[in-house]
Amino acid sequence: MRHVTPLRLDRVARAVGSGDRDERLARERVAALSELTHPGLCVPLDVVREDDAVVVCSPRVPGVTLEDAGRCADPGEWVWLVVGIAEALAALHASGLTHGDIAPANVMIARAPVLVDLVGPSLGHERGTPGFAAPERAAGGPPSAADDVHALGAVALAAAPEGFRSDAEAWMAPLLARDPSVRPAAAAVARGLVRCAEPQPWRPDAAVERESGSAVADARTQRAPGAWRWALRRSPARVAAVAGLVAAAGGWWLWGPEVGASGLAATAPAASPSPTAPAASPAGVASSAVARPDPAIAAATLTAARVEALAGADAAALLDLTVDGSAARALAEKEAAQLRAGLRAEGIGLALRSATVVDEDGDRAVVDVDYAIAAHVWRAADGMRVEVPGVTEEARLTLAWSEGAWRVVDVSATP
Known part of the structure; x- marks a missing residue:
């Protein structure tokens, strides 16, 4: 009827x-x-x-769209926004559903971030919003959890505070990976990002708020052809430094699913690099070696070498573990800059539990690594310090054979 x-x-x-x-x-x-x-x-x-x-x-959702609200004022508000969206997506994905068009016009800023337009993108007539949709979605692919996570990363960058863009890029790099299979789950993003800064509710200027409380899709949403026509609050002068400090503290274990700090009592501090030790490739095998090391052994060695580089403030060694131009290198470059600026780790330690090869194809391999990081402290050159609790986590490392050794291309949470 x-x-x-x-x-x-x-x-x-x-x-x-x-x-x-x-x-x-x-x-x-x-x-x-x-x-x-x-x-x-x-x-x-x-x-x-x-x-x-x-x-x-x-x-009708009372509030203002993110499109109208613009950028957050500080990292705490940004974390509140991105974590809120990630938690909503996690609930959607846990039920087997996806959104399909995460974009600023489809996020309302109310008492919490609220996702709207939950039906239209799922009917097959849309391709998401250009600039936010993942490449596979923009090319006509169906909505997926990985596409939602990519769009979340793009939305997060669009809302990042002025002066915080480089830090936001480092945090969002795993979400924006071109390979959908290595992007972290929305739930992992929600857990991991709270390490960046303490969430602070964002209340955009009430003058911006639209009386309509729009739940309408962004006018820029791309349609398919012929279809029916998105705990660290400090003085403003020091916010960026604090965020960078905590970002470096996250490292490869940024997006892993936290399961508590059990079993850390036996964790030993990472050894400092020995000035007399002979040079070795990141995988612990010289580049002239005839046989390649097993990817599982390489992933475990790379993880240990990363902690060693952070403990020894060795920026060059940190960069050498990653492939040039990769998402992992982009994150390592941000961390290396922090080390050169005087960032130091105290008491950081690693306990490797297991490393399992998930996939191996020629010069690429995917390995799941299970490890524990001991509670430690990061101290900046000006004396500012951040205490990081111990965690036990899993991470999926995508490796590539590059310059005679296995190196890291990308890191994400395990499925």
Whole structure:
């Protein structure tokens, strides 16, 4: 039965398609979403037909779109925003659903970040918002959790505070990896990013707030051809330094799933580099070696070498563990700059538990590494210090055979 929905001031209506197929898919989507109760998701209320148009009715979210709000003022607000979006996505992904168009126009800033437009992107007529959608999504691929995470990374960079862009890029590099399989899960992002700064609720200028509380998709959302037409608060002068300090403290173990600090009592401090030790390749095998070392052994050695480089403030050694031009190198360059500026680690230690080869194909390999990092302290040149608790985590290392040794291309959480 076709009818016209009456105007309701407490709702927002959006046409998402046309015809019986789109109506069926929209109703199935709304039914699935109705099982979710996360405060960061604007769950639709109903699907109606207006002539041939399929219209989704959603609650009106009081607040301002991220598109209108612009950039956060400081890292604490930025962490609050990105973690909030990541948590909402994690709830969506845990139910087997995806969003498909994470972009500034589809994020409302209210008491918490709220994702809107939860139906339209799933019907197959859209390709996400240019500049935010992952390459595979922009090319016409279906919505996926990996695409949502890529878009989250792009949104985070768009909202990063002035003067914090380079730090934000380092934190978001794993999310923006071109290979969807190595991007971290949204839940891992939510857990890991709180190490950057203490979340502080963001309240954009009320003058920017749109009375409509829009739940409409960004006008820039790209449609398919022929389709129906996104605990560290300090003085402003020191915020960037603090964020960089904690970012370096995260390192490869940034996105791993935290499971507590059990078993760390036996962890020994990492050894300092020996000035008399002979030079070795990152994988512990000279480049002239005939046989390549097993990727699992290489990944374990690389992880130990990374902790050793951080403990010894050896910026050059840190960079040498990664492949030039890779996401891992981009992060290492940020950390190396911090080491050169006087950042030092105290008491950092590593306990390797296991390393398992997931995939190996010629010059590339994927290895899951299970390890524990002991509680330690990072101290900046000006005496500022950050205490980092011990954690036990897993990370997925993507390795490439480069310049006679296995080196790291990218790091993500294990699935």
